[in-house]
Amino acid sequence: MSKIKPIWEHGSVSPDSPNKVFCTAPWTHTYISPQSERRMCCASREEHQFQKQYIDASNDEKYGEVKESGTIDDYKPISLKEHWNSPYMMDIRKKLMAGEKIPQCDVCNDSLLSNSTYRQWFTGFLFNNKIDQCFEETDENGYTTMEPISFDYRFSNLCNFKCRMCGEQLSSTWETEKRKHDLWTPEAQPFMVPENKKIIETFQKEVVEEEFWDAICRGIVEEIYWVGGEPLMYDIHWQSMDRLSEDNNLHKVHLRYNSNLSRVRYKDYYLYDWLPQAKDWTMCASIDGTGPIGEFVRTGLNWEQWDKNFREGVALPGGTDKMIMDLTLTGPGMFDLKNFLDYALELDVKIETKRMFAFHADIVLSPMAWPRHILDEIVNDVLDYARPIVTEKQQTLIRELEQMLVSPTHQEAWPDTAEDQFFNGRRYQQILHHIRKDGENGRLTLGDIYGQHPELWMWWNRPDRKHNQR
Numbered sequence: 001m002s003k004i005k006p007i008w009e010h011g012s013v014s015p016d017s018p019n020k021v022f023c024t025a026p027w028t029h030t031y032i033s034p035q036s037e038r039r040m041c042c043a044s045r046e047e048h049q050f051q052k053q054y055i056d057a058s059n060d061e062k063y064g065e066v067k068e069s070g071t072i073d074d075y076k077p078i079s080l081k082e083h084w085n086s087p088y089m090m091d092i093r094k095k096l097m098a099g100e101k102i103p104q105c106d107v108c109n110d111s112l113l114s115n116s117t118y119r120q121w122f123t124g125f126l127f128n129n130k131i132d133q134c135f136e137e138t139d140e141n142g143y144t145t146m147e148p149i150s151f152d153y154r155f156s157n158l159c160n161f162k163c164r165m166c167g168e169q170l171s172s173t174w175e176t177e178k179r180k181h182d183l184w185t186p187e188a189q190p191f192m193v194p195e196n197k198k199i200i201e202t203f204q205k206e207v208v209e210e211e212f213w214d215a216i217c218r219g220i221v222e223e224i225y226w227v228g229g230e231p232l233m234y235d236i237h238w239q240s241m242d243r244l245s246e247d248n249n250l251h252k253v254h255l256r257y258n259s260n261l262s263r264v265r266y267k268d269y270y271l272y273d274w275l276p277q278a279k280d281w282t283m284c285a286s287i288d289g290t291g292p293i294g295e296f297v298r299t300g301l302n303w304e305q306w307d308k309n310f311r312e313g314v315a316l317p318g319g320t321d322k323m324i325m326d327l328t329l330t331g332p333g334m335f336d337l338k339n340f341l342d343y344a345l346e347l348d349v350k351i352e353t354k355r356m357f358a359f360h361a362d363i364v365l366s367p368m369a370w371p372r373h374i375l376d377e378i379v380n381d382v383l384d385y386a387r388p389i390v391t392e393k394q395q396t397l398i399r400e401l402e403q404m405l406v407s408p409t410h411q412e413a414w415p416d417t418a419e420d421q422f423f424n425g426r427r428y429q430q431i432l433h434h435i436r437k438d439g440e441n442g443r444l445t446l447g448d449i450y451g452q453h454p455e456l457w458m459w460w461n462r463p464d465r466k467h468n469q470r
Contacts, residue, residue: 019096019097019099020099021096021099021100021101021102021105021109021119022096022097022099022123022131023096023105023108023118023119023122023123024122024123024126024127024128024130024131024134025040025041025118025119025122025123025150026040026089026092026093026096027093027127027130027133027134027138027144027146028122028126028127028130028134028146028148028149028150028222029041029122029148029150029151029152029223030080030083030084030148030150030151030152030153031044031152031153032152032153032154032208033154034154034155034156034157034169034170034200034204034228034229035157035169035191035200036077036199036200036203036204036208037077038078038080038083040089040092040104040105041118041122041152042118042152042225042227043107043108043117043118044104044105044107045103045104045105045106045107046104075196075199077199077200077203077207079207079211080148080211084147084148085143085144089142090141090142090143091142092104092142093138093142093144094140094141094142097134097135097138097142105119108120122150126150126222126223126254127150130146133146134146147220148215149215149220149221149222149223150221150222150223150224150225151212151215151221151223151224151225152224152225152227153208153211153212154170154227154228154229155204155208155209155212155228155229155234155236156172156201156204156228156229156234157169157170157171157172157174157175157228157229158172158228158229158230158233158234159171159172159173159174159228159229159230159233159260160173160230160233160260160262160300161173161230161260161262161298161299161300161301162174162177162299162300162436163260163286163288163297163298163299163300164296164297164298164299164330164332164365164432165288165297165328165330165356165365165366168184168189168192169191170228170229171229172229173300175192177435178192179192181431181435183431209236212236212240213236213240216240216243216244216249217243217247219247219249219252221244221249221252221253222252222253222254222279223253223254223255223256224253224254224255224256225256225257225258226255226256226257226258226259227257227258227259228258228259230259230260230262231257231258231259232259232260232261232262232263232264232266232271233263238266238267238269241269241271241274242269244274245274245277250274250277250278250279251277251278251279252279253278253279254278254279254280254281255275255278255280255281255282256281256282256284257281257282257283257284257285258284258286258326259283259284259285259286260285260286260298260300260301260306261283261285261286261287261306261309261310261313262300262301262302262305262306262309263309264309264312264313272312272313272316275313275316275322276316276317281322282322282324283313283322283323283324284324284326284352285306285309285310285313285323285324285325285326286298286326286328287301287306287310287325287326287327287340288327288328288329288330288333289330289332289333289335289336289339289340290303290336290339290340290343291303291336291339292442292443292444293332293333293335293336293444293449294306294333294336295443295444296332296438296443296444296445296446296449297330297332297333299436310323310325310347311347314347314349320347320348320349321350323347323349324349324350324351324352325340325343325344325349325350325351325352326352327340327351327352327353327354327397328354328355328356329353329354329355329356329367329400329401329404330356330365330366330367331356331364331365331366331367331369331370331450332365332446332449332450334367334378334379334382335449335450335452335453337382337386337397338382338385338386341385341386341389341390341394341397344393344394345389345390345391345394348391348393349393350393350394350396351393351394351396351397352396353396353397353399353400354400355367355368355400355404356368358410360414360417360421361410361411361413361414361417361418361421361422361425362421362422362424362425362428363410363425364422364425364426364429365425365429366410367379367404368404368407368408368409368410368413369409369410369422369425370409370456370459371409371411371459372409372411372412374453374455374456374459375404375405375409376405378453378456379401379404379405380405382401383398383401383402386398386401410422423464426460426464427464429446433445433446446460
């Protein structure tokens, strides 16, 4: 193998200005979605076959031609071996070693998700000690003899929640609901077409799980990002964690979780028996409101059970630093933010904050769908409450709320289409209201929540003149 030296040693970048785009992820990390799509990491902007996964898809186009039936002729999931030193991955490595800025990494290049980037995680912290190895074990064409030691494998969309900001791609209960009520089309959700679904499920079981299990058994894994779906519903989660513990390999592994934390026990296993054995661990427990509002936003949530599970984690050694409340700011959740902050302060835990992301203005449960003056009023009210009492652990909440004050609302971002798209989105939420039987058995409705602000409720209920005319 022809070796090359690190970029800052062979003159492309000066020693005092090192390669700022280099990331260890293409040498150490591997990702696969519940739909068997491989990318460099969950934040990379790459072409996709089925739908946008998060904000990370580069455009609205799909690989191949989707027929009316929803089948995709050239959908061919590939193994890790086929992917790892593919021409595509080799080209990525070659460009990063040369200090070339690539569009796949724009989420980190432009800090689109947060100021703390994935590149900083992989290169600045987790695998900083492997930078030299990346160059030493990679030839001038980008072929590497290194193998992945960090895994973000989303084995399926299996999940017991139907969170209002989520969807069928990452939740099987969402998928079941859409199938039952004919709220999907083969063109929009080709991964739900039976032929495609069978290919995906077979591939994930026979190839993806085996790849991961092989790495577990060989003891080469140094990081696992457990996310789903809901990772604590995956059998392979409990089996592989048990195997790592039995083989005395957990002490080598950094564990990251993103979980709805609806369960911490499975059969004879108890999650919190394992976490203290790990090299390090963090639990991002998804929660977007306490009590009834939290249960509204995250359909399936039992707040009392979640609270019990979360407090058990906080009680572990270092738990107040490792247990994190993973908050997505939604319109309904804005009305519980003061209680939410009080809860975090009581337990002395960190809040990780992001907004409900909208590709289009029909994402009407985003607070950015609100009129500017209502948004500013509600945000400033929360800020006035929060600023005097927050600690460093809750600063992301402050920063995100402040960012909302200067970010465009849906009306400002899409002035020509926002109004029509609002009514489209509202009609969809009204359908979900009836399907999910909001308001029954003591559960809240959106009216109960938004009704706390009469002007907001009037705005939400304004007549759709265009729709009424049809």
